[in-house]
Amino acid sequence: MRRLPRPTRLARRAVTAVLAPLAALAAAGRVAAHAGGIRGAAASVTVPTWLFLATGGAVVGASFLLASAVTDRAYIRRIDTWGRTLPDAGRAARLLARAAGLLALAVTVAAGLFGPPAPGRNAAVLVVWIGWWGLFVLSAYLVGNGWPAVDPFRTVARAVPSLDREYPDRLGSWPAVAGLLTLVYLEVVTPLADDPRLLAGVVLAYLGLSVAGSAVFGVDDWFGNADPVSRLLAAYGRVAPVTRTDDGLRLRLPGMGLTDAGRVEGRDDVGFVVAVVFVTTYDGFVGTALWADLARPFVDIGVPPLLVYLLAMVAGYGLFLALYLASASAARRTADTYLAPGELARRFAPSLLAIAAGYHLAHNLGTALALAPSLAVVLASPLSPPAEVPVLLVPDWVGGVGVAAVLGGHLLAVWVAHSTAYGLFPDRLQAIRSQYGVTVAMVAYTMASLWVVSRPGGVPPFL
Template identity: 45%
Template sequence: MWVALLMFVVDTVAAGNGLTLSKQSRDTLAVPQWLYLATGGATIGASALLASFVTDRAFIRYLHSWSRTLPSIERWWDPLVWIGHGLGVAALVLSVFLGFAGPQLPTASLTILLTFAGVRAGLPIVTYFVGNVWPVLNPWRTIAAILPSGYREYPDSLQRWPAVGGLLVLVWVEVIFPISTVPTVLVMVILIYSTITITGALLFGPESWFDNADPLSVLFRLYGAVAPLQRENDEIQVKLPGSDLRSSDVVTDVSDVAFIIALIWELTYSGFITTSAGVTTVETLVSFIPAMVANVEVRAVLVYTILFVCGYAVFLGAYWYAGRLSRRGTGTYITARTIAFQFAPPLLAIAAGYHFAHYAGLFVSLSPALTMALTSPLSPPANPLVLSPPSWFEGLGIASVLIGHLLAIWAAHAVAYDLFSSRLVAIRSQYPFIAVMIGYTVISLWIISLPGAIPPYLS
């Protein structure tokens, strides 16, 4: 099936994914690259060192348990939920219809703009800065909720593995297929996703499916753990950002860890293949593929896939190895698996920082075009306005990466003090994970510093 799929789409691979995988040229660094990377890594290491001096458990617990309850909106909640349901379903219907019947220019197509500027870029930013509104907007959940469902029990052994596989497949499709430049191709993906999602929700029940198997729902739920607004017991609580990353309920299975690492890796991968180093790597590997694969585009698909899978395996393996080193270094009775579970939620702050650095510029650029398409979906302007982010946006991306790592360092510090009774053991337990975070930081900063380029064979 895999080979047949590659042969079937060989003509579409060359169309490429230009909207989300294109990069503007970057200015040359004013300082040596080694100094830039060393400074970023040292910032994370120094922050971890400073955090280790905060040993007052009561103070740490106070910071992470601090909250304020917002004025009740109970009387408005149901109307707001119904409005959100209606907007989500309307957006899905319009996206499918206009993908076929609307304009085929990417920056004028509501289907493409809503998918990438809205759901891919803007909505995650809203989620980790404000709170998770996806359960209200999710059109597939709204549709499944009004239909008979629950014919089978969701297998407990699957946990969130279907969501992990779904996320990886979606990212692979985004890279390989021209879904951000050809609306009709994007609509086909949306229809396939809709069919699988609604079928699964009706078979296993909406709650089980969207809590475990749907990649978008799991993604927004995890990003929502970073946000300062949380809904608890029908009340909206204001907390310090990242406070819930200390909770043991965020990660309860190996599949949750795999999903979080996938979030970090897919953003790293997307950034890498849009740099000069990524282009050189792909072109070099394509030339090494045996001559029996004559079509260069098929060879390119194989190379992009191998890089994607192998890089994810390295990121995931590095994190699990850090869990084993943490247990070995502390001599604790707590298993490496449990330690890995507890230290995984802080990585969501890193993922949020990566996402903002990667997609904030795209969202700002396409916001005017998205607004025009929303106000006039059937007849958008022929030449929609696309903004060019100011030069200081590059600094904002670097800052978001560093801030995400700093928040992760503090959350991991709080987790260690919850997990271990000894202060020295709690500090030592963090060393392997800090090393992994420094590695993630250096890689992401290095990618940001490289000149931008268009991925080869996809354009």
């Protein structure tokens, strides 16, 4: 495998121009997120919000202009395909990971049903929200996706005989889209992070659905198409620097798994990618004061809050999807190509996963770090933890890392879109012009994400 070329003068200037405002933004604020009783911290921005958001959008726009100056296809291809073979973990490590997954599932259910009711002391709450959603999902895009080896739902499902019915092609990824939206909706509108018994019930219901789906369609078809958790972590894993191939583990540059063609096969897969971007934004947005102001008139006239949240989720997802599909239609016009908008939407969609990974890091890093010591202490005695568990005081710079993660994810998305365009179009100007629409969508996503992480977090109102 070839070595990457040394950075050119243009590349050094590009890095300086992009990182300077990024560093300024990273120092400007602190990040907060909500999850019931186990989250909650104030966020503040020391510059005017309009300047904060405009600068973030300008960084993404400027990065597009700088990436457009890189027109050497061989150079782009070397960056995309660079890699090194890594030693395989081996069968023993995979068996150990499987056992760890089953143990985590057992602890979650047992602690949820029989452990203390206080969420900050309950192993089920901490395993799910800190160990899994905070740390394990984070590792999926920072290191690599180890979920197929760990996944306890898949392990249990493999022990059940299957009818091996053919999975309907027309369903595609839409069950995973619906499942992901449903899980996030339940996280928002129910006290899953406050009620260990309820959380254990949801985990058992998810296990039952996984076993039933696998019993009908087979484990590979169910977890490869319909299971939202497996699809989510596989999507995040494409951002990671380590991946599994037919030849074993391989090291690559972060995000370069997003440039592989064929991973997003239809509109259903596009819909899932957009859902991954949307759900974390929704989760953060419903804890802001703006959401309370928007929802209050509907609640005041008697609309049930659960319905208000549901309508907001459906409308918000539809808006995100419409914005992205509109960007693909714009790409067809600006590039003057015969490729259908659906094909362009499919090819550019993976770039959005870098955005989702950056926002997930910003949304969850502070909470995960603060409560990681609690998780370690509670796991030592999950059914009878000590009355007091440690909570780490997270320094302000963690919020800066979160802001940098949002912008870094968007900058990576710009490069992935640039690489994709040069793989699609033989003409350089056509490749550049094809990115106009998706860049506008990225700027909009950037400003929305930065606005959410700059707001004081809190528990969603009216519930």
